[in-house]
Amino acid sequence: MTETWLRRFYFGLVALFLAAPLIVVAGVSVNEKQDLAFPPVGFSLAWYGQIFTDPEWRLALIHSVTLAVCSAAIAVAVALPLAWFLWRRIAPWANIFQVLGLAPFILPPVITALGFLSFWATVGLFGQFFTAIISHAIFFVTLPLVTLSLGFASIDRSLVEAAATMGADDRTVLKTVVLPLILPYLVSGYAFAFVLSLNEYIVAYMTIGFTTETLPIKIFNALRYGYTPTMASVSVFFVAVAALVFGAIARFGDIRRLLGAMSSDGN
Amino acid sequence: MRREAPKSVADYTPLFFPALMLIVFFVVPFSTMIAVSFFKRNPAGFYTPDFVFDNYARFLSVFFGGVLGFSLMLAVLVAVCCVAIAFPFTYLLTRRPRRVQTLWLVGLLSVLSLSEVIIGFAWSTLFSRTAGITNLFVAIGLMDKPVALLPTFGAVLTGMVYQALPYTILVLYPALVRLDPTLLEAARTLGASPVRAFFNVVAPALRNTIVATLIMVFVFALGSYLLPQILGRPQHWTLSVLITDQAIYQSNMPFAAAMAVFLVLISLALVGMTLLVGRKENAL
Numbered sequence: 001m002t003e004t005w006l007r008r009f010y011f012g013l014v015a016l017f018l019a020a021p022l023i024v025v026a027g028v029s030v031n032e033k034q035d036l037a038f039p040p041v042g043f044s045l046a047w048y049g050q051i052f053t054d055p056e057w058r059l060a061l062i063h064s065v066t067l068a069v070c071s072a073a074i075a076v077a078v079a080l081p082l083a084w085f086l087w088r089r090i091a092p093w094a095n096i097f098q099v100l101g102l103a104p105f106i107l108p109p110v111i112t113a114l115g116f117l118s119f120w121a122t123v124g125l126f127g128q129f130f131t132a133i134i135s136h137a138i139f140f141v142t143l144p145l146v147t148l149s150l151g152f153a154s155i156d157r158s159l160v161e162a163a164a165t166m167g168a169d170d171r172t173v174l175k176t177v178v179l180p181l182i183l184p185y186l187v188s189g190y191a192f193a194f195v196l197s198l199n200e201y202i203v204a205y206m207t208i209g210f211t212t213e214t215l216p217i218k219i220f221n222a223l224r225y226g227y228t229p230t231m232a233s234v235s236v237f238f239v240a241v242a243a244l245v246f247g248a249i250a251r252f253g254d255i256r257r258l259l260g261a262m263s264s265d266g267n
Numbered sequence: 268m269r270r271e272a273p274k275s276v277a278d279y280t281p282l283f284f285p286a287l288m289l290i291v292f293f294v295v296p297f298s299t300m301i302a303v304s305f306f307k308r309n310p311a312g313f314y315t316p317d318f319v320f321d322n323y324a325r326f327l328s329v330f331f332g333g334v335l336g337f338s339l340m341l342a343v344l345v346a347v348c349c350v351a352i353a354f355p356f357t358y359l360l361t362r363r364p365r366r367v368q369t370l371w372l373v374g375l376l377s378v379l380s381l382s383e384v385i386i387g388f389a390w391s392t393l394f395s396r397t398a399g400i401t402n403l404f405v406a407i408g409l410m411d412k413p414v415a416l417l418p419t420f421g422a423v424l425t426g427m428v429y430q431a432l433p434y435t436i437l438v439l440y441p442a443l444v445r446l447d448p449t450l451l452e453a454a455r456t457l458g459a460s461p462v463r464a465f466f467n468v469v470a471p472a473l474r475n476t477i478v479a480t481l482i483m484v485f486v487f488a489l490g491s492y493l494l495p496q497i498l499g500r501p502q503h504w505t506l507s508v509l510i511t512d513q514a515i516y517q518s519n520m521p522f523a524a525a526m527a528v529f530l531v532l533i534s535l536a537l538v539g540m541t542l543l544v545g546r547k548e549n550a551l
Contacts, residue, residue, distance in 0.1 A: 003461060007359050014356055014432075018378050020400075021389035021429070028398055038398035074288075082285035090272045094282060100289045107534055108490030110507045111300075111527045114514055118303045118524060119296030138292045199382035202492055206514065216382040223388055223497065232392070235385045242377040250369045259372055260441025 022239055029232035036227050047233040057230060060218040063129075064198055067214060071136035072144075072193035076186060078137065079144035084178070087152035098145070105142035112139055113206040120207060127211040135207050136197045143196065144189030147258060151185025152178075154257075184253045191245050199238060304524035314520050322525035338505035341495075342488040345427045346481045352428075353435040354477065358469060360436075361444040372437075379433035387497035390426045391417060394498070423499040427491050435484050442476040479541045486534050506530055 024038050032042025051057050082097055104112045116135040120126045155178065163173045201216040209217055215234055222231050249255055273279055307317040325331060360371055392398050394416035401413040416422055450472060454464035470477070492507040504512070506526060514523035 010356065010359065014352070015374075017429070018374065018432070021386070021393045022378075024393045024398060024400075025385075025389045028392055036392060036395070036398045038392070038402060078285045078288045081281035085279075085281040085285075088270060088281075089278065090270045097282070097286055097289055100293055101285075104293060106486070106538060108486070108492075108507055108530055110490060110492050110510050111531055111534075114510060114523060114527045115293075115296035115300040117514060118299045118520060119292075121520075122299050122303075134292055138288065141289070195380045199380055199385070201382050201384050202511065206511075209515075216384045219382075219388060220384045220493070223384070223391075231388060235388060238381065238385055239377060242380045243373065246373045246376045246380075250373050255369055255372050255376075256365065256444070259437060260444070 022236075025232045025235050029229055029236050031229050034228060036229060036232070047229040048237070050230045051234055051237060054230065056213070057215075057218065057234070060213045060215045063212055064215040067129075067132055067136060067204065068194045068197040070133045071140065071197045072190050074133065074137035075141045075193045076144045076190050078141050079148050079189065080186065083145060083148035083152055084174070086149070087155075098149075101141050101145045104139045109139075109202050113203045116203060117206040127208055129208055129212055132204050132207040132212075132214075135203050136200060139200070139203050140193040140196055143192040144186070147185045147189035147192065148182060150258065151182035154185075155181050185258075188249045188253055188258055191249055195242050195245050198241065300524045301528055303520055304528050306521045306524075308519050308521050322521045323529075325522060325525070326529065334504065334506060334509055337503070338489060338507075341423070341427070341503075341505060342485045344424060345431055345488040346484040348424070348428045349431045349435040349484050350439075350477060350481050353432060353439055354470070354480075355465070357436050357439040357443050358465065361440070361446070372440075375433040375436055378429075379437065383430065383491065383493040386426060386430050387493050390422065390429065390494075391497055394422050394425075417498050418500045418503070420499065420503055423495050423503050426494040426498045427488055430491060430494065431484050431487050434487055435480060438480050438483055439476065442473060446473070475544050479544045482537050482541045482544070486537050489530065489534065 027038045027040050028036045029047055030043050030045065031037055031040045031047075032044040035041075051061060079101065082101065085091070086094060086098060113135075116131070117126075120128075120131045120135075125131050159181075160173055160177055163177050168176065199216060201220065204214050205217055205220075208214075213221065215238070219231050219234060222228060246255070249258070302316075303314060304322055305318050305320070306314040307319055307321070309315045326335075360368060363371075393400055396413050396415040399413060399416065401410055401416065404410040405413050446469065450468055451464055454468045455461070459467065489505070490507055491505065492511050495503045495505050496508050507530070510523050510526045510530070513519045513526065
C-alpha cells in the first residue's frame, strides 16, 4: 500500500517538474494586457490569434512550417533508400553511411550548425532559405533512418520470399509488399523529423538567422528585445503540436516499440 | 528474400542519392569546418585561407581553461542528477500497464522535442519576479515578497536537468523494459523487499547501462547552447555557448571552428567509451 503511494508521489513529482514551466507559460499566454503576469490578470485568447494575424509572427510561422515540411520530406527521401539498401544487401562498407546518418544527431548540435555555417559561407550561398531546408534534412535524417531500420527489421523475410518465388521482381516486391509494411515507420520517421525541425533553433539560426526568422528564432529575438505574451502562446502552440503528433503516432502505431521495447506484445 | 551481396553496379543505385547527400552536405561541411579552424581570422569578412595553429593556441589561456572546466563540471552534474531521478522513475514506469507507459512516453517526447529557446523562455518566466514561482510562495505565506531566481547557477542547472531528463528516461527505457522480470521475482521470493530488490538486484544488473547513460547524457548536456545564456550569468557560459558567441556575435569563425573541433574530439572519445561499455555488457 505504502509502495503504491510512494510511487504515485514520485510520479507526481516528476510530472509536476515537467509540467510546471509549461503551466506558467500557458497562464502567461492568456493575460489580458501586454505583460507577463502570473497568475494571469484577466482572460484573453487574443495572443493566440496574434500568431496568425500579426504579419511578423505569421511570416515566422509560415517559414517554420515550410522548413519543417520540406526538410522532413528530404530526410525521409535520404533515409528510405539507405535503410532499404542496408536491409536488402550484404555490403559491410555501406554501414559507413549509416554512421554518417546517425552522427549529426549524436554530436552536440552547435558543431553540426557550425559545419553548415562554414560550408554555406564558403560556397557563397549563405542566407538562402533552401540552405536551411537541406541543413535540417541532414541534421534530422537520423530519425527516419532509425524508425525505417526498425521497420525493415520487423518485416518477415519469408513474406518477401514468397512474393519473389511467385515471380515478382525487386520493384514489384518493394511496391506491393515492403512499402505497405513499413508505411507506419515511414510516417513516424517523417513526424519525428517534422516536429523537431519545427522546434530547431541553432542550425536554422546559423544558416538563415540573419535574413529570415523562423518561430524559434523569433521567440529568441523577442526574448532579447522585449517580451510579449505572444511568445507564450507560440510556446503553448508548439507543445500542443508535439503532443498531437506523438499522440497520433501512439494511437496509430506502437510508440513503445519505436522507443525500443523489443516486441510489440509487451512484457 | 535473403540478403545478398550486390552483384552489379545497378544494385547499388538505391545508395546513390543518400550517399551523395550525406557526403556533400555532411562530410564536406564537417571538413570545411576543420579546415576553417586552421584559417586566419579576417575582421572584414569571415576568414582568409591559411594554415596556422593560432586558434588552437588560444586554448592555452586561463579563461578558456575556466570555461572548459565549468562546462565539464556542469555536464557531469546534469548527468548525475538526471540519472538519479530517471533511473528509479523509468524502472517504475516499465512496470506499469501499457496504456500508462504510452501516455508518459507521448508526454516525454513532447517535452524532449521542445526548442531550447522555449525551455529557456519557460524557465525564465517561472523564475522571474513578476510571473514566477515566488508569487505562489507569497500567496501561501511562505515569503514576504516575490524575488527573481535568475540569473543563477541553480537556474542554469534546473533548466538543463529539465532539458535532459526526458532524454535520459528515453535512453534508459529500452534496457529497463527488456529487463528479465524473473530476476526480480527471484529476489522477491527469497524475501527481499521491493526497494531492496531494486537496489541490490536491478541496479547492479544494469551497472553498465547506467554508466553508458551517464556518458550519453553528459554529451547531451555539453551540447546545451542557450540555457546557460538565458538563465545564467556570463561566468556560467559553457563551451557550446562560447562557440555560438564567437561564430555569430564576434564573427571569429576560425576560433569557433577550433573550439568545435575540440568539442567533437571530447564527444567522440566519450561516445567511443559508451560503445566499449555496451560491448562489455553484451559479452556478459
